Amino acid sequence: MVKRLMFEKPLGMRDTLPFFYNQKSKARKNLSDSILSFGYSFMDTPIMEYHETVGKVSATLDQQLFKLLDQQGHTLVLRPDLTAPIARVAASQLKDSEFPLRLAYEGPVFRAQQAEGGKPAQFEQVGTELIGDHSSYGDAEVIALLVESLKQSGLEDFVITVGHIGYVKAFFHDLLGDDEETIENLLNYLYRKNYVGYREAVKELTISSDKQAALLKLLSIKGGKEIFESSRSLARNQSCMQAVNELKQLYRLLEQYEVEKYIHFDLNLISHMDYYTGILFEGYAPHLGSMLCNGGRYDTLLPTFQLGASATGFAIHLERLVEALNEQENGDERMGIIVDDDSYSKGIAEAKRYRDEGYAVLLQHVDQIPDVKAFQLELTKTVDLTKGGGERNE
């Protein structure tokens, strides 16, 4: 057993130092201002939930859950997302409120990481849930709000990729009938982003070459609004047509929100094996190696809590957003008043006056400062009330 060094933290856990904390607060505030302006109400849920309720139905893989036991021996999980806890609340305490519900959240979520790499096991999500609106208007509102929030936070260059899991599943069922194993297999290749494996699997199927060609064609259905035509011509069954119509309607609404330039379509997009049920999306920004935000429509989660409602929402990975914003300025604007024994009471009065004006003011006795010059450089402004220093600004 390796002896722990005193300053070590559990795998994947990180401290947030002042510089990063300030940037996170600023980004969080910009996001929540946008979310509030769309009439969403913020709420919070406990960090711990039962494994057999929230843990089981969340979209996170079981091996990524942090599990612990309570005093009575029940298995608990640290919440891996807030969508499932909010669904629990919507289906219980809030079930008699006026629907559709517009709820929002910000807070830490926990996902255990593999041994190597040191990816964060705790990170913060800011997100929304629109519960009880199963229309394209709901899908459009959530995506428009996502775009608006990202823009308000200062992000300019980003892309939201939109797909429709209903289309893909209906398309597969149309071509492959009830061969669930093959369908699962093909979905899994798409989910794992393995297009080579998908093509090989399709070529090995004992189906007509027309069907094979159609399955391969699916991989190329991505881009702008031209995909409405190509996806329609690819599959003529009713469920596919309906999915395409939903996407078309969504696009028309997003044009009205004037956010369509951020939208790309990709009908191969599968964010999760069996969580989403309709339109789904992922957001990407430069300088990030991985996804910035995601979301979509989920219709089977609320029924597991005995509430027959459809819902949609998004979650933004706050730390990654701050990384994408890549702001150099600290946001740390503090002034300092340096005092000695004689000027201490004057210092208190001065500090109060500046604080009333809205400054963040620290009062520091000169004897405790190892290096006055360096101390002053840390602050945006200093006032020196000591005998030697006299009054000095900047």
Add this chain to the structure above:
Amino acid sequence: MSKPLTIAMPKGRIYEEAAVLMQKAGYELGADLDESRKLILEFPEQNIRVMMAKPMDVVTYVEYGAADIGIAGKDVLLEQDRDVYEVLDLKISPCYVAVAGLPDQPLSRIAPKIATKYPKVASDYFREQGEQIEIIPLNGSIELAPLIGLADRIVDIVSTGRTLKENGLVEYEKITDITSRLIVNPVSYRLKSNDIEEMVAKLSEVMEGERQ
């Protein structure tokens, strides 16, 4: 002009074949790059930047977005299970992963020792066979392990089978075929989709041509 597309290329054996393929697709990377000691090469007229990486590391550069695209062996992809798009089978550097060992040696019945550079591939394979095994990770000269009694079997890449033969080893089972794949970072796949789609289309065209 858009930002250059960064390509992580594997140094060594795969490089030459990959460079020829890229050249046929209209990307002039120079065939003798591998000789050079430079690690980053710029091709501004083609809006491309090439990084020379160890084959095992290409996937890492691409997963973290240090490179937009990479060329990596399926063996590495299987072993590391990284979050990248696998968009095209380039069909170059064909070989396979196999189980080998000394001739006429039945597997030890308790927990046979398997020496390999691919611990995950090896343990997945034997798990599927219902065998309980012990993995001995090695970084090279895997063939040595059965010869000196360190392991009962090895799991390694076989291309011609010459190394096995010269060391008196025989192949027992083939696990899977390996070729090099074009891989793409998930963010680049979305943000630089035009450049990437163009490259994929050109390379697929070359592949189609080769097949006929």
